Amino acid sequence: MDKITSEYRLPKSIVPVNYDVILKLDADAFTTNNFQGEVNITLNVLKRTDQILIHSKNLDIISVNLRKPNENFNLTHRSYMSDALTDILTITSENQLSPGFYYLDITYNATFNPYDMHGFYKSTYPNEEGKTEFLATTQFEVTNARRAFPCFDEPSFKATFNLSVVYPKGYNVIANTLQNGNVNVTSENLEIVNFKTTPRMSTYLNAFVISNFTCDTVETKLPFRVCSRAEAANERKYALDISPKLMNYLENFTGIPYNVSGIGKMDQVAIPDFSAGAMENWGLITYRESTLLWDPNESSNLYKQRVASVIAHEFAHMWFGNLVTLKWWSDVYLSEGFARYFQYFATDRIETEWEMDKQFVVEQVHSALFTDSFSASEALSSPVTTPKEISSKFDLISYNKGTHRNHN
Ligand SMILES: [Zn+2]
Structure with a gap:
């Protein structure tokens, strides 16, 4: 009832x-x-x-x-x-x-x-x-x-x-x-x-x-750590290399230092059993292993792109979602849309040869138009109340159309 x-x-x-x-x-x-x-x-x-x-x-x-x-x-x-x-x-x-x-x-x-x-x-x-x-x-x-x-x-x-x-x-x-x-x-x-x-x-x-878990650390302005099962230690290097670069880009873009909050560090942890792709907990981002760890000998370049772009997405949330937060979940398309946007465009500035800007049009804009063509597709902002309804806001339309709208 x-x-x-x-x-x-x-x-x-x-x-x-x-x-x-x-x-x-x-x-x-x-x-x-x-x-x-x-x-x-x-x-x-x-x-x-x-x-x-x-x-x-x-x-x-x-x-x-x-x-x-x-x-x-x-x-x-x-x-x-x-x-x-x-x-x-x-x-x-x-x-x-x-x-x-x-x-x-x-x-x-x-x-x-x-x-x-x-x-x-x-x-x-x-x-x-x-x-x-x-x-x-x-x-x-x-x-x-x-x-x-x-x-x-x-x-x-x-x-x-x-x-x-x-x-x-x-x-x-x-x-x-x-x-x-x-x-x-x-x-x-x-x-x-x-x-x-x-x-x-x-x-x-x-x-x-x-x-x-064990961690590897790189000290820039702040300590960045990437942590995982000890057995996966040799797969952390790429995430550790690109993280300070992505953070630096976002700090310059927003004009707001990540540490304006005083959080003091950035830990990223690969969890063997994890339901989402990643979660932007402030100062402690959790990931599926496949979205943070990359083995240069075993994993494909596509996985490398995924690691970079998921880190960029979660880092963008440090500003869009964590520092500035929606009052209620009905407008989650705003923070998810911005994060999805930087997922492509922050990564594009660091890994220039991947043409992430072109991939954005194919993967995000086209799929948003496709999803939106269904009559069941919801408006970007719509009232939600129960935990079940709130979860349903984290759908394709919030991410893809939200990012397209923020791009315009
Ligand atoms: Zn997100």
Whole structure:
């Protein structure tokens, strides 16, 4: 049964300012598939209310606490179950909350998403000796950050994030920002790592990868790293070579340095099991292996083009989507259209012999006209509300016609 559309949206009367997120994976997390989480959210209540609405999906909420410095608020305990359709958890205070800053603390248990490669999920791959290796990674766009921690999971609710991860020894953690201080040992089998505060950003751009991947680094103005399974180490060089060049082109084109946000680095990670082609998480772009890694001895030139153009697409999102973000998903053609445009035209400036400008006309303009010729084809901008409808906006028409329109 569908709800009326307004019920899927969070009210604007409370906005998140900062999240401290602590994720805890026990030493046997990759066997049990369980993790625990704790989120402390600084909220700005703009209008008097007794309710806080927040997204949470498949999280087993243990405790909820609302406080101000030196003041606790009694919450009416019904159950901490979020609505099955809207994913909204409603927290009710016994007293009205007057405007001002509050702290909302939530603890919960959860499992790695077993259904698909969205939210926080576990993946496996065989190493050189055929032994199974584990990793845990994320894919939050469009509405899946809520599966990793309770949050205001709409793009307009930008906030800063401080992430800490407790994880089994022998693994390492990569996140949006640089590590803050050293890794510390918390017990015989566990370590903890803290990350620097992110720029103000939307929830869907958070990412973290817990793995035993290795990385290659090139230091330009910022550290660029390309990370993968250790076995694929000899396939990282092309991505590492072209990345600073593409970034430099986009910085010159926009006139805005990538690090204007203070993100501090650019990590690109090849994930063996990944549903999208790539995902533009700020400072930590995740890719399918085939869109980041290129083996000069085994892979064709077509794959090399794909690596360059997908990196260009994701880098363009650092400006178009991450720094400047659409208020709502109905206009996603704008950020996807710009990214698709630079996918061709930034690559064309670096790899001049590929004639990417001519390929653009054949691959993008013609296919947009073709897709648009179907009566079922949607307008570029159209209202969407439910998670399913939002996902449907990431279609050919948003990418191809969007890029053609931005080109004109
Ligand atoms: Zn994109």
